[in-house]
Amino acid sequence: MKDAIWGTAQRWFPDRQIYHRSDGQVRYFAISTGLQISALLSAAVLACWLCFTTVSVAFHGAALAEKDQEVDAMQREAERIVAEARANEVSARAFVTSQMQTFxxxxxxxxxxxxxxxxxxxxxxxxxxxxxxxxxxxxxxxxxxxxxxxxxxxxxxxxxxxxxxxxxxxxxxxxxxxxxxxxxxxxxxxxxxxxxxxxxxxxxxxxxxxxxxxxxxxxxxxxxxxxxxxxxxxxxxxxxxxxxxxxxxxxxxxxxxxxxxxxxxxxxxGPFGPPISVPHRRTSGFGLRRDPFNGRPTQHRGLDYGAYRRAPIVATGPGEVIYAGWRGGYGRTVEIDHGYGFVTRYAHLHEIAVRRGDSVERGQQIGGMGSTGRSTATHLHYEIWYNGSAIDPDRLLRAGRYVQ
Known part of the structure; x- marks a missing residue:
């Protein structure tokens, strides 16, 4: 069987020589049956492969095109995601910068x-x-x-x-x-x-x-x-x-x-304090009254207080002594400038303990109660002047009760 097949092949593909003459020399190439059969089989396999690939490309071209479209879509989606991520990063950086600036x-x-x-x-x-x-x-x-x-x-x-x-x-x-x-x-x-x-x-x-x-x-x-x-x-x-x-x-x-x-x-x-530092009594008020000497109506421009002889008379507020001496019917008198337009007058003193130009504090003794000048008995005549006009000392004494 094998010899028959080989014999048939030799008939179809007998040994061949190819002569070639060059420069007076003759050469030849021998092509055997086996070589011819091998070449034929190789050509057949190549032809089959070409036919297979052609058919495969023909049948799978659409699928490959669809795959390419999917790949392109995936690539575009990836590029979109990357771009969005970059935009989010920029936005986040801007937000952080804004927050830091606000902070x-x-x-x-x-x-x-x-x-x-x-x-x-x-x-x-x-x-x-x-x-x-x-x-x-x-x-x-x-x-x-x-x-x-x-x-x-x-x-x-x-x-x-x-x-x-x-x-x-x-x-x-x-x-x-x-x-x-x-x-x-x-x-x-x-x-x-x-x-x-x-x-x-x-x-x-x-x-x-x-x-x-x-x-x-x-x-x-x-x-x-x-x-x-x-x-x-x-x-x-x-x-x-x-x-x-x-x-x-x-x-x-x-x-x-x-x-x-x-x-x-x-x-x-201001002159908010009492003018006497010991127990005392009021003997005459401010305003219209009967004169103690002639009985006629008169304007009393201060308050009168009674106590004992040489009772301590004190400054009713801090200030500067602007007068200390004898003043007509007031007798021995001390006047103190407290600023703000206020001047206080202490009259009928038995003695004076300060001099003109002295600075005094509230409650500091400036003299002793007496009956000098136009006076009927031992007492203090106390006046408050505001911007050149005498005012009722009670107006400041009322407020002075709450300065403790």
Whole structure:
């Protein structure tokens, strides 16, 4: 069988020689049956492979095109995701930058507010030398009590905010909490200042004087000058502007404190004390009365007090002695200038313990009670003059009862 097949192959593909002549020489190549069969089989296999691949491409071209479209779609989606991620990154960076800028501005605002409050407290210390108290205090240490049976209940500014700083580690929350505490402290200072001012006004209204005019007259008479620098201007972080409400409250409290300081100075400087430091009695009032010598109606421009001979007569307020000596019907007399347009006169003294130009304090002895001049018996004639006119001393003594 094998020999038959090989014989058939030899018939179909006999051995062949290919002669080649060159330069007078003849050469030949022998192509055997086996080589021919191998070449034929190789050509057949190659042809089959070409047919297979052609058919395969023909049948699978659409699938390959669809795959290519899917790959392109996936590539486009990947590019979209990358672009979106980059955009999100840029947005996140911008947000973080904005938040940091906001935080920095908040921190700077907190520092500015803190500086404003510090300057306000320094201002309080300069004009009062102490913390704000519910009841006003005079510069000489005396306490001014309200002209009512008791001080009203202290007013609460508002509820203290919840300490979010203790609940959160966020610096922004802690700054906001501290700013809230600043607002609470500011509100308490504002309320305390208002209460202090109302207290002083209530006391000084008892004098029946226009207190604004009294304080303004002393303010205008002082030698002062310099550039105008509002209390809210700290020179700290220029260009940072706080909200108008905070600035307004700072300026309002500063203005109220100035007014409190002026009223306290007047309360401490004015002739509000009693002119006698020992038990005494009033023997004659202010105004129209019958003259003790001739019985005719006369205008009495002071108060008369009776006590014992040489009873200590004291200054009713701090000031400067502008007269000490004999003055006609007043006898031995001392006159003291207390500022604010007030001058007090102490007449009919037995002796005088001060000299002209001396500075005296409230309660300091300036002489002893006597009966010199136009007098019927031992007593003190006490006058208060305001801007050149005699006023009823009771008007200041009423207020003086609340300067303890």
């Amino acid at each position: 920095d501005e908040t921190a700077v605002e907190f520092e500015v507010r803190h500086e404003r409050l510090r300057r306000l407290l320094d201002f309080v210390e300069r004009i009062s030398g102490d913390e704000i108290m519910p009841s006003p205090t005079g510069s000489d240490g005396s306490v001014l009590m309200a002209a009512t049976p008791a001080d009203p209940a202290p007013r609460e500014a508002r509820d203290i905010p919840v300490s979010v700083a203790a609940l959160s580690d966020s610096p922004e929350d802690q700054i906001n909490f501290l700013m809230s505490e600043q607002d609470v402290a500011l509100a308490r200072a504002e309320n305390a200042t208002e209460a202090q001012l109302e207290n002083l006004r209530a006391i000084l209204r008892l004098t029946d004087l226009d207190i604004e005019d009294v304080v303004a007259s002393e303010r205008d008479s002082e030698e002062q000058g310099g550039p105008f620098l509002p209390i809210s201007e700290s020179g700290f972080a220029p260009g940072i502007e706080l909200d108008g409400q905070f600035e307004g409250r700072i300026n309002r409290i500063a203005a109220r404190l100035m007014e409190v300081n002026e009223l306290e100075q007047f309360a401490a400087q």
